[in-house]
Amino acid sequence: MIAHHVLFWLKADTTEAQKEAFLAGLNSLEQIEVVQKFHVGTPAPIERSVVDTTYTFSLILFFDDLAAHDVYQVHPIHKAFLDEFRIYFEKVIIYDAQ
Numbered sequence: 001m002i003a004h005h006v007l008f009w010l011k012a013d014t015t016e017a018q019k020e021a022f023l024a025g026l027n028s029l030e031q032i033e034v035v036q037k038f039h040v041g042t043p044a045p046i047e048r049s050v051v052d053t054t055y056t057f058s059l060i061l062f063f064d065d066l067a068a069h070d071v072y073q074v075h076p077i078h079k080a081f082l083d084e085f086r087i088y089f090e091k092v093i094i095y096d097a098q
Contacts, residue, residue: 002063007055009091037062
């Protein structure tokens with residue numbers, strides 16, 4: 001199993017309508033056939049010094065294996081998401097774990 005966790009910090013001038021479109025784009029990634037589990041969220045209201053709540057959106061995808069992850073990376077839906085929404089990213093951090 002591969003867990004693919006992506007944290008997005010959107011630019012400060014991103015409008016609410018753009019955030020809603022971005023969220024819809026994130027949700028479209030669930031359609032990719034190699035995605036086994038899927039979660040999109042925003043920072044939980046947890047106040048602890050070790051918890052980072054500065055990001056805008058969190059995306060967590062689970063794949064059966066590295067080959068499935070590699071399929072996802074080049075999938076047309078994923079590429080379309082990046083083409084349309086990368087202009088809104090101020091920062092992105094990705095954590096992959098097995």
